Amino acid sequence: MFLLANQEDLEKLLTELKVLSKETEWVEFKVDHYDPQEIGEYISALSNSACLHHKEKGYLVFGIEDKTHNVMGTHIKPKQKKVRGEELEHWLARQLNPRIDFVIHEFPYSGQKKRQSISKTKGLMIAIIRN
Structure with missing residues (x-):
């Protein structure tokens, strides 16, 4: 399933990603770093890496600390962010x-x-990249 339609599916996916011992070539954790160009570069790199490692999807997760996998939350609100009006x-x-x-x-x-x-509710963002 490419689109995760509900909160339960997203939380289950997040739990699966957090138990990884570290980031992988197809999973990247970020806290609050927002640069549209870099997000595009990460999506491209994760897509390529997922393909090379025979993974169906790659994941860019905002709101998770990369070293500890602690949930930190993020202030990034992608539905509200605009790049040159888009x-x-x-x-x-x-x-x-x-x-x-x-x-x-x-x-x-x-x-x-x-x-x-x-703990308090924290906002998270997951970009799911499909090959």
């Missing part, structure tokens, strides 16, 4: 050549239970 997702799709299929999911994440309390 929505980020559309701008990225036009810039990537050859065309790369990707989708950006932005969702709240409440985290795990910690000592009888639930």
Whole structure:
């Protein structure tokens, strides 16, 4: 399934990615770094790497610390970001050549239970790149 339609699917995917011992050639974690050009470069690189490693998809995850995989949240709101007046997702799709299929999911994440309390909801963003 390329499009993850609900919160439960996104949280399950995030849990699967967080248990990786480290970032891979097809999974990249970022906290709050926002540069449209670099996001496009990451999407391109992750797509190529996923293909080379025979993976169906690559993942660029914002809101996760890369060394610890702790959920930090992100202030990036891709649906609200514009690049030269154009929505980020559309701008990225036009810039990537050859065309790369990707989708950006932005969702709240409440985290795990910690000592009888639930941590605050944090915003996350996952760009899923399909080969």
